[in-house]
Amino acid sequence: MSDYTPPLHDLRFLIHNVIGLQTVSDIPAFAETSPDLVDAILEEAGKLASGVLAPLNRIGDQEGSVLQTDGHVRTPTGWKDAYDKFCEGGWQGISAPQTEGGMGLPLLLGAAVGELWHSANMAFALCPMLTAGAIELLTAHGSDEQRAIYLSRMISGEWTGTMNLTEPQAGSDLSKVRSTAEPEDDGSYRITGQKIFITYGDHEMTSNIVHLVLARTPDAPNGVKGISLFIVPKFVVNADGTPGERNDVKCVSLEHKLGIHGSPTAVLSFGDNGGAKGYLVGHKGHGLACMFTMMNNARLAVGQQGVAISERAYQQAVSYARDRKQGKSPTTGQDESIIHLGDVQRMLIRMRSTAEAARALSLYAAAQLDIAHHHEDENERTKAQTRANLLIPMVKGWSTDLGVENASLGIQVHGGMGFIEETGAAQHLRDARIAPIYEGTNGIQALDLIGRKLLRDNGAAVRSLITEMRMSVSKPHLDDNLSKAARMFAHAIDQLEQTTKDILSRCKNSSGLAQAIASPYLRQTSICVAGWLMFRSLEKLTDSDIEKGFAKAKGLSCNFFLAQIVPEADFMAQQIANTRHELLHETAPLF
Amino acid sequence: MSDYTPPLHDLRFLIHNVIGLQTVSDIPAFAETSPDLVDAILEEAGKLASGVLAPLNRIGDQEGSVLQTDGHVRTPTGWKDAYDKFCEGGWQGISAPQTEGGMGLPLLLGAAVGELWHSANMAFALCPMLTAGAIELLTAHGSDEQRAIYLSRMISGEWTGTMNLTEPQAGSDLSKVRSTAEPEDDGSYRITGQKIFITYGDHEMTSNIVHLVLARTPDAPNGVKGISLFIVPKFVVNADGTPGERNDVKCVSLEHKLGIHGSPTAVLSFGDNGGAKGYLVGHKGHGLACMFTMMNNARLAVGQQGVAISERAYQQAVSYARDRKQGKSPTTGQDESIIHLGDVQRMLIRMRSTAEAARALSLYAAAQLDIAHHHEDENERTKAQTRANLLIPMVKGWSTDLGVENASLGIQVHGGMGFIEETGAAQHLRDARIAPIYEGTNGIQALDLIGRKLLRDNGAAVRSLITEMRMSVSKPHLDDNLSKAARMFAHAIDQLEQTTKDILSRCKNSSGLAQAIASPYLRQTSICVAGWLMFRSLEKLTDSDIEKGFAKAKGLSCNFFLAQIVPEADFMAQQIANTRHELLHETAPLF
Known part of the structure; x- marks a missing residue:
């Protein structure tokens, strides 16, 4: 495995010149996010990524996380030290609110830094990624007490968080969740059920793990509206905030996976001995809504x-x-x-x-x-x-x-x-x-795009994006290379507009057709928007602060993308145009 | 892992109705290959594939082949029994000449049967696949004596064959081969060197293994013209044809690979103890030419x-x-x-x-x-x-x-x-x-297509194919669905013609450009030719001998391919048209 060099040059260019840090730092909440601060943070993150996390990537793959006979999960050699260093840098809280002990930096920077962790060691970086989700959830929906007990410790990295959604029969379709939550007299709940695919569902890197669990209360209606969200700590927390007795949740096995071996993917069993202690987050029946946050x-x-x-x-x-x-x-x-x-x-x-x-x-x-x-x-x-x-x-x-x-x-x-x-x-x-x-799944993403994001507003959001893209490429006074790129790209925009119109008219009364063309539509739009950003990058390469060597290499990427990748949008448009719903619909009995 | 059902229906349809068995069985050498024989052979092969080989696929992946401490390679559980059954059926010799003990059946059938082996268990099927190559090579270039000793035993499956080309510094570029062959007084050679990536380079399924090895004689010129081909049996063969003393070749390690774990990929060391006994095949210096056979x-x-x-x-x-x-x-x-x-x-x-x-x-x-x-x-x-x-x-x-x-x-x-x-x-x-x-590699395939198969004859072979494809789609009296498919497909043919013309004119003096567009050209041509065959399949679905259920399912495949996959040829054509050689050529220093 080769070394990893964080692509700081490109990240800085995109943040400062293309996306525009100012669009974010003009917001009072981010007033302190100066260009220098951004650069310094990227630099520091790059050091941790390349110096500490990247060298562990192969070890993690070879050793994997292992469920030992004593029931504890052991992460690969070096994992815990790396995690401690990660927490010392305060990285877990990079985008968490300052009021809760985080750095309060924009997600723009958090995402850039996140890329570095995943490049260096994806299996490792999954742990903070899942904790970040739990942090966001409790920030929005946790009670004052829950935030005081759990949130600050997750933001510091002292405890990690997990997301417990999937059950064997309930994957993409969470309405099928069967885990139960019985109310106790003290206001807590007894949680019972089995959850699968729980990333970092158990490990030894921290003194506690905060499981966020979807389950049904006894009186709950069927379907998604009957699902509530609960905190189930691995160790029930004492009044002084220290981890106390072991809760009734245990890791019964780890999956043997194709990849990300270092990341323990656990089957968690809740309530084998009477029920795990859990605490309702937000309102009853709003579990999925909380997750959407x-x-x-x-x-x-x-x-x-x-x-x-x-x-x-x-x-x-x-x-x-x-x-x-x-x-x-x-x-x-x-x-x-x-x-x-x-x-x-x-x-x-x-x-x-x-x-x-x-x-x-x-x-x-x-x-x-x-x-x-x-x-x-x-x-x-x-x-x-x-x-x-x-x-x-x-x-x-x-x-x-x-x-x-x-x-x-x-x-x-x-x-x-x-x-x-x-x-x-x-x-x-x-x-x-x-x-x-x-x-x-990416199929679900595509359905989300075409259903909730396109059909639901009758194309308004997409049209507004198309208008904005078109303004970029129809600017006067572009130099030769740029006008050539603009012409090439204008075609892709026109085509996206046409495809979108056709979809809106054809899918009105056919959810079946929408399903069948969702994936090529996701790819077509993605290529167009990415092409637009590559075009905008090309424009910025003549900015006075751009180093010549970088400009040359980046220009190559942009030109290649516009000339060689953007035409794939054409192909997707043809796939969509050629899809007859009946054709696909007839297939099920024929496979 | 699910069961495997051999796709006999599609194979029979393609052989009988689309490709036309008669184009082959009209040849006197294949006069005995009747439609009934074809069906019977497919049926039998299907049974072995689904009943014997497929159930071992997962075991092979989990256990892998293992180099034991005694220096022998152990194949996965069940492998040897399956191999014996494979030989009992005479399958190794399916396309080998009857004069040498094979079945002498057309490759059309051999290829169909080969698909079944690979579907059932690719890691297993690699062993007969490599032996088939060795059989073909010795059939063409082996002396009478070599054929008598080695060929018949390989055709029966009693011994297997391997191909020893690659060395650590010589992969795609075989001119870099360094293994040597020193002539001995008895007409044999002493072979020394290390070969890597040798598929089934060692195993315990047969009493001998026939290694075919590329090496240089002492007086040989540099480059590919100095390379000769040698037989190096694992056990030197006695006068009576039985395996005798262990030759000086050993498996020093097996690769730890991403997949095909059941197939032992060996590093073979020749001549650690003075030189392995080898026998020249064909003429000195013609090693690579023999391989081309x-x-x-x-x-x-x-x-x-x-x-x-x-x-x-x-x-x-x-x-x-x-x-x-x-x-x-x-x-x-x-x-x-x-x-x-x-x-x-x-x-x-x-x-x-x-x-x-x-x-x-x-x-x-x-x-x-x-x-x-x-x-x-x-x-x-x-x-x-x-x-x-x-x-x-x-x-x-x-x-x-x-x-x-x-x-x-x-x-x-x-x-x-x-x-x-x-x-x-x-x-x-x-x-x-x-x-x-x-x-x-597929990059090499693409270069072969554009260099040797397109540019060298100035496009004659491609033009002849285009003409033939065009005749298919311009036939009169096509029904509605067919004429629609024909129209759609005619565009892809026109475009292939245009792309080909452009390439011929643009690549005349630029091997660099040919390299840069070779891969998209391979994909474009492949999709067109495959699209043509899917169109021809569609035409044949109304043949009187076609079962209705099959016709419906197959029609779906054909229509989907023509409507949804063929447009990718468009995308490839655009990639080729948009490739400026300079653009790519400049890249090397910029990566």
């Missing part, structure tokens, strides 16, 4: 994993392609490394340009979430929230698909060595493969 | 692996999608299985239609090879050889890329369960990932 941020974070793996796989492939000599230079006759071959270059630049485009897309979404949550003007908040809602399924869906595609390309660049585990290229594919699945 | 068949076989994994992953995904209940039917309100969701249907039909299209492509190539090798008319042989040469890189490159894409989709259909190893879906992705790499 953190959905956008969680999906953004998973999207960042796609970016992160693409970047890491790219760096490793470049490093191999530079060293590996096969064939001779046609000009000098000397042995030449494979990085000089056109086909290898195509694979590498495809990996790089898509990683960078997905990065731009995710940071753009993060900034919109910052505005949506913290802007003083309600109108601005609403506008940004609408935009973010539209972007999030693209970030989650497209970026994680790219993560898989790029990790696979990374293996290909390595030739035979890519298939050998010690090379490390294969781990990226194995790790990347989970991201299109969890936190809502 | 079997290249087309070997690449066809690897392409079949892509088809095979696509089919197996598809079957498993369908089985899961039928059983897995999430969500409710919008009409009945009852729990419904996910196979009724449009997005899941899209994934499944994409897997199926591409598997079937790639299958058609590979069988078409196999039939062309049969004609090229055995037709009585030299003109027909040349024509078929030219066509086969054009098709083989598509079969190998495109089908194996599809294998990876489809195995990945198969995981996605499973949701979270797909990421859990015991489900078996992940194994398909891990196994599939090698096929785009070995037997010439």
